[in-house]
Amino acid sequence: MAPHDDQDHDHDHDPESPEIRSRALEELLIEKGLVSAEAIDGILSRYENDIGPMNGARLVARAWTDPEFKQRLLDDGTRAAAELELAGLQMDCLVVRENTPSVHNVVCCTLCSCYPWAVLGLPPAWYKDPAYRSRIVREPRRVLAEMGLELDASIEVHVWDSSAEVRYLVLPERPAGTESLSEQELAELVTRDSMIGVARLHAP
Amino acid sequence: MGGMHGFGAVPYEKDPELFKNDMERRSFALTNLLLAYVANVDRFRHTIEKLPIPVYLEGYYERWLATTEQLAVEEGFVTPAELTERCRALAAKQTSPPAAPIDAAPARGERTTKRDVATTPRFAVGDPVVTLNDHPHGHTRLPRYARAKRGVVARRHPSFVFPDTNADGAGENPQYLYAVSFSGDELWGTDAEPGTRIQIDLFESYLRPAQ
Numbered sequence: 001m002a003p004h005d006d007q008d009h010d011h012d013h014d015p016e017s018p019e020i021r022s023r024a025l026e027e028l029l030i031e032k033g034l035v036s037a038e039a040i041d042g043i044l045s046r047y048e049n050d051i052g053p054m055n056g057a058r059l060v061a062r063a064w065t066d067p068e069f070k071q072r073l074l075d076d077g078t079r080a081a082a083e084l085e086l087a088g089l090q091m092d093c094l095v096v097r098e099n100t101p102s103v104h105n106v107v108c109c110t111l112c113s114c115y116p117w118a119v120l121g122l123p124p125a126w127y128k129d130p131a132y133r134s135r136i137v138r139e140p141r142r143v144l145a146e147m148g149l150e151l152d153a154s155i156e157v158h159v160w161d162s163s164a165e166v167r168y169l170v171l172p173e174r175p176a177g178t179e180s181l182s183e184q185e186l187a188e189l190v191t192r193d194s195m196i197g198v199a200r201l202h203a204p
Numbered sequence: 205m206g207g208m209h210g211f212g213a214v215p216y217e218k219d220p221e222l223f224k225n226d227m228e229r230r231s232f233a234l235t236n237l238l239l240a241y242v243a244n245v246d247r248f249r250h251t252i253e254k255l256p257i258p259v260y261l262e263g264y265y266e267r268w269l270a271t272t273e274q275l276a277v278e279e280g281f282v283t284p285a286e287l288t289e290r291c292r293a294l295a296a297k298q299t300s301p302p303a304a305p306i307d308a309a310p311a312r313g314e315r316t317t318k319r320d321v322a323t324t325p326r327f328a329v330g331d332p333v334v335t336l337n338d339h340p341h342g343h344t345r346l347p348r349y350a351r352a353k354r355g356v357v358a359r360r361h362p363s364f365v366f367p368d369t370n371a372d373g374a375g376e377n378p379q380y381l382y383a384v385s386f387s388g389d390e391l392w393g394t395d396a397e398p399g400t401r402i403q404i405d406l407f408e409s410y411l412r413p414a415q
Contacts, residue, residue: 012294012295012297013295014295015288015291015292015294015295015296016291017295018227018231018262018263018265018266018269019225019226019227020291020294020295021269021273021287021291022226022227022230022231022234022269023230023294024287024290024291024294025230025234025269025272025273025276025282025287026230026234027290027294027300028282028286028287028290028303029234029237029238029276029281029282031302031303031304031305032281032282032303032304032305032306033305033306033309034237034238034241034281034306034309034310035233035234035237035238039233039237040230040233040234040237043232043233043236043237044229044232044233047222047232048222089236089315092316092317092318092364093318093361093362095359095361095383110205110206110347110349111205111249111345111347112249112252113264121222122222122232124217124220125215125217125220125224125264126214126215126216126217126220128264129211129214129215130205130208130211130261131211131212131213131214131215132214133205133206134205134206134207134208134209134211135211135214137206137207137349137391137402138206138207138349138392139397140397140400141397141400142397143214146213146214146216147214147216148216153398153399154399155399156399156400156401157397157399157400157401158385158400158401158402158403159400159401159402159403160383160403161206161347161402161403161404161405162405163345163346163347163404163405163406164345164361164364164367164381164405164406164407165317165318165364165381166361166381166383166405193218198216
């Protein structure tokens with residue numbers, strides 16, 4: 001592992017600190033042959049480099065430009081994602097919910113932190129925070145407004161609590177003024193937050 | 205945690221870092237690699253839920269670490285004494301003799317939780333349903349805020365392992381899963397925000413037909 005930085009200096013002297021405990025567990029599991037340093041580096045590298053919201057953005061851009069793909073995506077998200085070779089952990093069953101002028105979708109997991117890893121990577125810290133988990137189902141409009149998204153009263157808000165193994169992805173509305181953009185350029189517009197449902201997209 | 209009060213503002217960041225420090229990286233990696241053996245994500249989640257609340261609230265990857273330590277001990281991969289001794293040595297900056305490799309690698313488990321069932325689904329899209337008012341001590345995926353509430357089946361999902369029994373080794377008991385839609389005021393009463401619906405994925409045994 002990379003050498004610790006100054007912030008961990010105090011933790012290095014405390015045998016009960018999470019920093020020390022994590023190092024102890026890692027060393028013991030490697031010495032016993034249960035995990036390898038290569039496997040640890042491999043899984044970290046995959047999630048730090050290869051797996052992230054750019055995957056979901058490709059699905060969104062394809063759906064915006066190909067109506068038949070969009071219908072397949074809405075009918076069976078898992079199968080449609082597999083067309084783009086997107087599959088993996090936390091993706092036994094992907095359901096895609098489309099935002100429309102009258103319905104805005106937002107996703108959460110009140111019970112823990114369930115999130116569609118294979119298309120969005122790992123969830124941001126705020127998604128896993130007790131404040132989001134407790135409040136988004138109770139007062140979604142207020143929470144979204146605090147996060148910078150004001151929704152007109154005429155728009156219905158649908159909150160999806162990922163309480164089982166189904167994972168949800170929001171298909172944001174395509175912003176006006178993007179008709180001339182290529183699929184690749186469209187994908188670059190799509191943000192993680194828009195696919196969770198806490199933000200909307202605008203033309204560049 | 206749905207509906208609990210007192211947690212304040214969402215600590216929103218537009219571009220958060222993936223991991224804040226090396227502890228988080230190790231916790232993430234070791235948990236995932238260990239789950240390849242333990243395989244039962246319901247048992248993992250239930251173990252997190254059984255952490256003392258102050259430990260639970262220490263932080264996200266802190267609770268993964270505590271849970272992975274617990275599971276590693278339960279499975280016999282490490283002993284509490286080994287962990288304590290290695291922590292002591294690391295804190296004192298002493299090197300330790302390496303632990304002996306285990307004799308045989310434990311079997312790796314199946315991670316997917318989809319299962320076929322022989323029964324036909326009890327509910328269809330559009331059916332009005334009411335959730336149970338059970339409050340089990342064990343693991344459940346029926347959130348506290350949605351018990352004894354009336355909703356409508358919005359979507360029928362495939363059938364999956366049932367977490368409530370699988371978490372404690374009482375069997376997979378697979379059953380159909382449904383997205384059930386509840387109006388805001390059904391869940392929260394008269395000061396619910398208007399024009400809101402909450403969809404929750406609920407197992408068939410949590411549901412009864414409503415009139």
